[in-house]
Amino acid sequence: MLTPQQTAIVKATVPALEAHGETITRLFYASMFQAHPELLNIFNPANQKTGRQARSLAASVLAYAANIDHPERLGGMVGRIAHKHVSLEVLPEHYPIxxxxxxxxxxxxxxxxxxxxILDAWAAAYGQLAEIMIGVEDRMYTGAAEQPGGWRGFKPFRVVGKVQESRVIASLVLEPVDGQPLPDFRPGQYLSVKVRVPGQDTDQIRQYSLSDAPNSRTYRIAVKRELAPQSDPFAPGGLISNFLHDDVQEGDELLVHTPAGDFCLQDSERPVxxxxxxxxxxxMLSMLNALVASGSDRPVLFVHATxxxxxxxxxxxxxxxxxxxxxxxxxxxxxDVTAEDRPGEHHDEAGLIRLETLRPHLPQGGAEYYYCGPEGFTQAVENILDRLNVPAERRFTETFGPSQSFAPVLAPAGAAG
Known part of the structure; x- marks a missing residue:
């Protein structure tokens, strides 16, 4: 249990965390993997190389420290991290490590x-956070396993459909090998897929958004082929995405976790x-298809940039x-419009998304806004929503990879618990 003095010490170290957070977390991951290489079966090494995982951990530690005396503000952050941990099968025994x-x-x-x-205060603070996370995750694990059709861990699924949806995106339709009905999911959630690529020493787990409405028989995900960066054409592309595109075919089996994720279509009557x-x-396609399948007449504007x-x-x-x-x-x-791209059939607007071209199409009333895409896209949408004065409670977003900031899911000062 944190004492008031320890709480004050943790809060007082926030400036040091801001100054050295990424250095601390990079060193943390390096030392942990050296001592426990088995954990490489859980963490995405690509995010380690780019530093995204270190920045994400630094952001979460900083948010925790800054709000340690107001735990009611941390609910959204804890929930988002817990969903990711559950999708990776992070267990209580991992926390002491x-x-x-x-x-x-x-x-x-x-x-x-x-x-x-300072170290004693942080040990107490980490112990408190670990206790919170373990409790939340245990309830998630139990709920996922005990729901109709649920399971614990990773379960074998067969690829029963594979469709090339675009030059870089392929859909995989997955059916449980045991033939059992599947639990429903909330539109917007994702699946974790565990793969051991031939020639690799560790398993790799990746998350892919579900792209259809629940149907109790199959799950569908869409996988983007991650190409080598233009800045370094000799660098390898995405190990797992390229494997799923090039090597996995109909009839093959993949290990799949129960759906997870806190980015979900809300149960309301507002325009979307x-x-x-x-x-x-x-x-977004999962949300759209679910709205259609439910017979909802909520006004929907589907905006896509590519x-x-x-x-x-x-x-x-x-x-x-x-x-x-x-x-x-x-x-x-x-x-990037070409001569073959026909306005009205292929696209409606040329160029980047802008308030001036979006505003005339927005539905009347207090719409809910859901948005997902690369960082530049989500920042552009955030700026547009700011100019439209859309309140935080009607904004819902998902990030690609580890969250670099938890600001969107931290409750504002004075929020009720």
């Missing part, structure tokens, strides 16, 4: 500034604006829904 190496990294980076009092960039279209026709996944499906449902409208932006 993390704590040991995190405290060791703090001591190493801060040096003489890391007094015994679904905004996606690139492969961010997949959770490079051009060759990269435009699910175009005909969305166009057909817009043609056959009066309450559904679509608005498509192409950033």
């Amino acid at each position: 993390v704590g040991e190496h995190l405290l060791g990294a703090i001591a190493t980076v801060l040096g003489d500034a890391a007094t015994p009092e 604006v679904l905004l996606s960039g690139g492969v961010g279209v997949t959770p 490079l051009g026709a060759s990269a435009h996944a699910f175009r005909e499906h969305v166009n057909e829904l817009a043609r056959t449902h009066a309450h559904i409208r679509k608005l498509v932006y192409y950033t």
Whole structure:
């Protein structure tokens, strides 16, 4: 239990965390993996190389420290991290390992500034956070396993359909090998897939958004082929995405976890604006299809931005829904328009998403806004929503990879618990 003095010490170390957070977390991961290489079966090494995982951990530690005396503000952050942990099968026995190496990294980076009092305070703070996370995750594990059709861990699924949706996106339709009915999921959630690529020493787990409405028989995910970065064409592309594109075929089996994720379509009667960039279209398509399947007449504006026709996944499906449902409208932006891209059929606007071209299409009333895509796209949408004065409670977003900031899911000061 944190004492008031320890709470004050933790809060007082926030400036040091801001100054050294990423250095601490990079050292933490390096030392932990050296001592426990088996944990490489859980963590995505690509995020380690880019530093995204270190920045994400630094952001979460900083948010925790800054709000440690107001735990009611941390609910959204705890929930988002817990969903990710559950999708990776993070277990209670992993927490002492993390704590040991995190405290060791703090001591190493801060040096003489890391007094015994500071380290004791952080040990108590980490213990409190671990207790909270373990409790939340245990309830999630139990709920996922005990729901109709649920299971614990990773379960074998067979690929019963594979469709090339665009130049870089392929859909995989997955059916449980045991033939049992599947639990429902909330539109917007994702699946974790565990793969051991031939020639690799560790398993790899990746999350892919579900891209259809629940149907109790199959799950569908969409996978973007991650190419080598243009800045380094000799660098390898995404190990797992390329394996799923090139090597996994109908009839093959994959290990799949129960659906997870806190980015979900809300149960309300408000109009809905679904905004996606690139492969961010997949959770939006799940939401759109679920609204159609439910018979809902909530006004929907489906906004999608992509490079051009060759990269435009699910175009005909969305166009057909817009043609056959009066309450559904679509608005498509192409950033790299070619002579073959036909306005009105392939796209509606050329260039980047902008308030001036979006505003005339927005539904009347207090719409809910859901958005997902690359960082530049989500920042553009955030700026648009700021200019529209859309309150935080009507904004819902998902990030690609580890969250670099938990601001969208931290309750504001003064919020009720």
